[in-house]
Amino acid sequence: MGIKLVAIDIDGTLINSKHEITVKTKEVIAEAKAQGIKIVIATGRPYPGVVKILKELNLEEQGDYVITYNGSLVQETDTQKAIASHGLSHDDFIEIEAMSRSLGVNLHTIDSEKIYTANQHISPYTIHEASLVNMPLYYRSVDQMTDDIEVVKMMMVADPEFLDTAIAKVPTWFTDKYSVSKSMPFYYEVLNKQANKGLALIELAEYLNIPIAETMAIGDNENDLEMIEAAGKGVAMANAVSKLKAVADLETFSNDEDGVAEAIKKYVLK
Known part of the structure; x- marks a missing residue:
């Protein structure tokens, strides 16, 4: 049973302390996508704050998805159509x-x-x-x-x-x-009480008919807790807060050591 979907936080996870995505991380993500694995950015940022990253990683095509606003919104990236939405009154x-x-x-x-x-x-x-x-x-x-x-x-x-x-x-x-x-x-x-990255991951996995056991999530901060707990494999960055490390299944290198790339290479690529 392999991993079919990988949800990745941005700040402190995907990008390093220079706010860059390294060449190595880009190459590994591209290889995973080429193998048919869904790579999903899961961030607290709104959609405008993630457009540049989606473009940089070639995650704007049909069949690509993004989780924004800490799970309040799940969208197709090519059309921005909402798959799930939970706002505030x-x-x-x-x-x-x-x-x-x-x-x-x-x-x-x-x-x-x-x-x-x-x-x-x-x-x-x-x-x-x-x-x-x-x-x-x-x-x-x-x-x-x-x-x-x-x-x-x-x-x-x-x-x-x-x-x-x-x-x-x-x-x-x-x-x-x-x-x-x-x-x-x-x-x-x-x-909204129905909005967090974990619930969003579950909603997206159900929409794509992917068993939650076949998902992986990678994060570093408290707003990643539910996502790390929900995923089949929850991965904490080496630079993650202690609360996240306590609930994670696995730990990878820091965001300045290509931790995302290492986790995908080790646990996802065929």
Whole structure:
């Protein structure tokens, strides 16, 4: 029983500390695709933030898929048709925004095309996100965020130590209602309860009639936990956080040592 689908996180996993995909990793991914194995990018980034990578890896053809917004959206890459979609309502937005203010952290809201923030003093982490994912950033007061805006996910942002202190104060009812995870030391993501990379992987595998036992997932951070647990083989990068290593089946080299390429070569290629 071989691996038929490999889901790969981007930041800290696919790309190295120079934000590059190495030649070796590109070659191994190309070889896997040539053997008929589905290579699926699974990221917290929105679609605009992954287009360049999909093109670089030749994953824009018919039959290619991508998991974006930490599992809120599963799409065909050639048409961008949604296979599965789990967003947030306007009431959710109001509730999450109020929670961020009570915790004293900044917040930004993302739809399919734009990033919005109601913080007049815009966080440098919000600016970093807009630059990273190639999306325009707009200031909008809470009352300007009308219910026709289709929110996909929201992100609480702050300096890591302050954010960790704030997260510790988040009430249980909130984490029961929403899917929450840290994607970076300064990002705490809030999504629909049905949205995480693990559920997205299961949805895509079912859509493609691939047994979940014949999937592999590779990641490094807390927002990869459910994906690593769901996959038939869950692989943690050497640079992964301890929580992820604790649930992974296997460990590979770091993102600066072609860890993704090594994992695919060892466990996937025929």
